[in-house]
Amino acid sequence: MKDSLGAAQSLLVLGGSSDIAMATARKMAALRTKRIYLAGRTSRQLEDNAAELRQLGATVEVVPFDAAATDDHEKVLSQVFGAGDVDVVLMAFGVLGDQAEDEKDPVRAAAVAHVNYTGAVSSGIVVAQALKKQGHGALVVLSSVAAERARKANFIYGSSKAGLDAFAQGLGDSLVGTGVHVMVVRPGFVDTKMTKGMEKAPLSTTPEAVADAILAGLRRGSHTVWAPGAFRYVMSGLRHVPRPIFRKLPM
Amino acid sequence: MAVPQQSSTGAGLHPERLYGWGMTSPSVAEVADPTALDQLSELVTGAGPRGVIARGLGRSYGDPAQNGGGRVVRTTSLNKILNIDIERGVVTAQAGVSLHQLMSTMLPLGWFVPVTPGTRYVTVGGAIGADIHGKNHHSAGSFTQHVLSMDLLGADGQIRALTPDGTPELFWATAGGMGLTGIVTQATIAFKKVETARIKADIWRAPDLDGVMAELAATDDKYPYTVAWIDCLSTGKNLGRSVLTCGDFAKLDELPAKVRREPRKFAPLSLGTVPPVPVNGLLNKMTGRVFNEMWFRKAPLRKEGVIQGVGAFFHPLDGIMEWNRVYGPAGFLQWQFVVPFGAEDTLRQIVERISAHGAPAALTVLKRFGAGNSGYLSFPTRGWTLALDFPTNTPGLATLLDGLDEKVLEAGGRLYLAKDSRMRPELLAEMYPRLEAFRKLRAEIDPHQVFMSDQARRLHL
Ligand SMILES: Cc1cc2nc3c(=O)[nH]c(=O)nc-3n(C[C@H](O)[C@H](O)[C@H](O)COP(=O)(O)OP(=O)(O)OC[C@H]3O[C@@H](n4cnc5c(N)ncnc54)[C@H](O)[C@@H]3O)c2cc1C
Numbered sequence: 089m090k091d092s093l094g095a096a097q098s099l100l101v102l103g104g105s106s107d108i109a110m111a112t113a114r115k116m117a118a119l120r121t122k123r124i125y126l127a128g129r130t131s132r133q134l135e136d137n138a139a140e141l142r143q144l145g146a147t148v149e150v151v152p153f154d155a156a157a158t159d160d161h162e163k164v165l166s167q168v169f170g171a172g173d174v175d176v177v178l179m180a181f182g183v184l185g186d187q188a189e190d191e192k193d194p195v196r197a198a199a200v201a202h203v204n205y206t207g208a209v210s211s212g213i214v215v216a217q218a219l220k221k222q223g224h225g226a227l228v229v230l231s232s233v234a235a236e237r238a239r240k241a242n243f244i245y246g247s248s249k250a251g252l253d254a255f256a257q258g259l260g261d262s263l264v265g266t267g268v269h270v271m272v273v274r275p276g277f278v279d280t281k282m283t284k285g286m287e288k289a290p291l292s293t294t295p296e297a298v299a300d301a302i303l304a305g306l307r308r309g310s311h312t313v314w315a316p317g318a319f320r321y322v323m324s325g326l327r328h329v330p331r332p333i334f335r336k337l338p339m
Numbered sequence: 340m341a342v343p344q345q346s347s348t349g350a351g352l353h354p355e356r357l358y359g360w361g362m363t364s365p366s367v368a369e370v371a372d373p374t375a376l377d378q379l380s381e382l383v384t385g386a387g388p389r390g391v392i393a394r395g396l397g398r399s400y401g402d403p404a405q406n407g408g409g410r411v412v413r414t415t416s417l418n419k420i421l422n423i424d425i426e427r428g429v430v431t432a433q434a435g436v437s438l439h440q441l442m443s444t445m446l447p448l449g450w451f452v453p454v455t456p457g458t459r460y461v462t463v464g465g466a467i468g469a470d471i472h473g474k475n476h477h478s479a480g481s482f483t484q485h486v487l488s489m490d491l492l493g494a495d496g497q498i499r500a501l502t503p504d505g506t507p508e509l510f511w512a513t514a515g516g517m518g519l520t521g522i523v524t525q526a527t528i529a530f531k532k533v534e535t536a537r538i539k540a541d542i543w544r545a546p547d548l549d550g551v552m553a554e555l556a557a558t559d560d561k562y563p564y565t566v567a568w569i570d571c572l573s574t575g576k577n578l579g580r581s582v583l584t585c586g587d588f589a590k591l592d593e594l595p596a597k598v599r600r601e602p603r604k605f606a607p608l609s610l611g612t613v614p615p616v617p618v619n620g621l622l623n624k625m626t627g628r629v630f631n632e633m634w635f636r637k638a639p640l641r642k643e644g645v646i647q648g649v650g651a652f653f654h655p656l657d658g659i660m661e662w663n664r665v666y667g668p669a670g671f672l673q674w675q676f677v678v679p680f681g682a683e684d685t686l687r688q689i690v691e692r693i694s695a696h697g698a699p700a701a702l703t704v705l706k707r708f709g710a711g712n713s714g715y716l717s718f719p720t721r722g723w724t725l726a727l728d729f730p731t732n733t734p735g736l737a738t739l740l741d742g743l744d745e746k747v748l749e750a751g752g753r754l755y756l757a758k759d760s761r762m763r764p765e766l767l768a769e770m771y772p773r774l775e776a777f778r779k780l781r782a783e784i785d786p787h788q789v790f791m792s793d794q795a796r797r798l799h800l
């Protein structure tokens with residue numbers, strides 16, 4: 089159970105090797121979160137993350153999970169929920185793709201959409217059902233500021249996040265009254281392995297800062313979290329820039 | 340066509356979002372308000388995998404009377420007083436009867452509830468489930484010590500009569516058992532004889548924490564009811580300055596003439612006693628200080644023989660309905676501990692830390708407990724008990740309280756489950772040495788954990 093100060097006792101990460109997720113899990117484990125599931129594709133990083141969280145006193149289980157393998161989601165995830173209540177689910181998997189390459193290769197382009205959108209729809213549905221049965225719990229969805237308006241420089245990724253974002257909002261609305269809280273998180277440029285080697289965009293931030301924003305949002309019961317918060321205003325401006333001008337913006 | 344899930348008894352199961360008095364950590368459960376016993380037993384035997392828990396008036400602060408994804412049986416429609424023995428002052432009441440109802444019925448007959456908490460709006464079931472204490476703990480013990488017998492509905496849907504002598508295990512596991520042994524359907528309670536429905540109180544101030552502890556220690560034998568309100572926001576030499584309120588029911592000849600005409604009239608209204616709560620707007624450190632200042636100044640330096648109604652003396656907060664909302668949507672929590680006598684240093688350090696933190700704890704109550712009882716998870720044990728309210732959005736509160744929990748534990752003390760909403764589960768077994776025995780008993784009588792609450796999940800009760 090989440091306690092009166094908003095601290096969760098259990099956490100399930102979908103995409104357990106994510107840097108943002110790991111920064112969040114670290115902070116949670118330091119408080120009350122002592123049962124953690126890291127679901128992800130088998131990797132060295134995933135095992136290292138599990139080991140580090142165990143060092144912090146948490147009981148950690150690694151769960152084989154591939155966002156693209158939607159046929160398995162129900163089976164894999166229901167085992168996790170079968171073992172006890174999960175207070176917070178953090179949906180953190182995602183691929184950035186390589187826009188220039190993906191524009192030339194339909195299979196690669198579709199793979200980005202498949203993981204970021206289809207994989208999220210499938211696992212999101214399973215998680216929502218399970219949380220509903222508990223009568224409490226939060227699903228945190230890592231969307232992106234890119235979801236707010238697709239840019240020519242990364243519209244494949246951006247549109248997949250836009251789909252994910254809309255899905256999560258609708259899911260949240262459908263779950264009102266069930267005790268389940270869906271929170272959409274829209275980070276800007278975060279310094280993680282996903283953006284490694286890329287030139288930092290304005291208002292760039294760190295996984296730790298995003299983690300803090302996530303935890304504050306969970307405490308408050310927010311529906312939307314921007315990281316950094318200033319993006320709320322930046323994007324509300326950009327949203328209304330006419331297309332001919334938006335197209336020419338250096339982004 | 341989809342048929343809505345309904346108990347065949349028509350107890351009207353419906354989804355509802357529930358939280359405790361602190362309005363934190365809600366969950367959604369199927370809630371029923373049964374009006375008859377047979378409905379109750381079906382609600383228990385038909386509970387799904389997430390079980391069922393009893394709920395009274397929801398005056399516990401955290402999550403013990405809620406059960407996310409499962410069932411919650413609210414007892415407040417099982418509210419009949421079944422039998423009154425006027426001669427002996429023994430009352431049999433259904434579990435959903437409130438202490439308010441019991442006072443209004445019994446005070447005019449010259450009997451008072453044996454134990455009342457700081458609010459009258461608790462049920463008999465909740466009073467047993469948390470084994471509640473009042474200002475008279477040092478002289479009368481806790482609520483269940485005055486329960487002569489009770490009926491408990493078990494996981495099998497059967498009702499068993501429990502008495503302290505005949506079935507001591509189950510009786511004392513249910514006292515303070517937070518609803519996890521079953522649902523109490525009715526209880527027979529021994530009342531306290533009173534000549535009038537008024538209290539004769541002595542009210543005075545103590546300048547600091549040491550002062551109030553000394554005064555309280557010296558009054559144990561003098562008054563059956565004692566309590567001190569202490570100001571945890573003042574600092575320096577004022578740290579722990581307090582107002583003591585001590586008294587007993589007045590004798591008939593102690594009442595002023597005009598009250599004497601209706602000496603046993605129940606006077607629930609507590610107008611005139613302004614509790615230290617800002618009614619408008621949010622409580623914060625500033626307003627908290629101002630209110631504490633007002634409360635302290637308003638109290639007489641020393642006034643003896645003040646005649647007060649039951650409401651003013653026992654339940655000043657009941658004068659403001661839904662006062663819990665003054666803390667705003669973030670809600671609040673209460674933290675209450677007891678440490679043994681001899682641990683005065685711990686108590687002092689805790690008050691100092693809270694004061695230094697500047698947490699706006701406005702309602703701070705200090706009391707001395709007498710001996711504990713046989714309740715497996717019953718809270719009171721001989722020593723000092725301090726209860727404080729904090730808005731949950733107080734910066735640094737989680738870390739502050741985690742640190743204070745440790746101090747309480749080190750001193751051999753414990754936290755009160757009816758107030759808890761946030762403690763570290765690992766500490767519980769150390770604070771309650773009989774927790775293991777409680778778990779064992781529960782595993783025997785309810786192997787499938789039909790009785791389950793959010794608190795039980797959180798703390799692995
Ligand atoms: C302003 C205020 C002042 C208070 N002062 C005091 C005080 O001075 N001393 C003190 O001890 N407490 C105090 N309390 C706490 C309160 O007395 C307890 O939390 C009490 O249990 C509330 O009763 P309820 O009917 O609201 O029960 P709920 O809060 O609904 O339930 C409390 C527990 O009892 C169980 N329960 C309820 N009904 C039954 C039943 N029929 N059978 C079995 N279990 C049942 C529930 O499952 C739950 O675990 C105070 C609370 C408030 C809001």
Ligand SMILES: NC(=O)c1ccc[n+]([C@@H]2O[C@H](COP(=O)([O-])OP(=O)(O)OC[C@H]3O[C@@H](n4cnc5c(N)ncnc54)[C@H](OP(=O)(O)O)[C@@H]3O)[C@@H](O)[C@H]2O)c1
Pocket residue numbers: 102103104105106107108109128129131133153154155156179180181182183184203230231232233274275276277278279280281282283
């Ligand atoms: N970094 C940013 O600037 C930024 C900005 C906005 C939003 N986001 C979003 O935030 C989330 C976390 O990203 P991050 O910054 O922490 O980057 P990250 O460390 O690269 O995390 C993304 C994780 O997704 C996992 N993943 C990819 N494909 C998967 C699949 N098919 N199944 C399961 N897991 C898969 C990856 O693990 P494996 O490859 O090992 O499977 C990787 O650990 C992502 O959704 C991302 O889109 C990031």
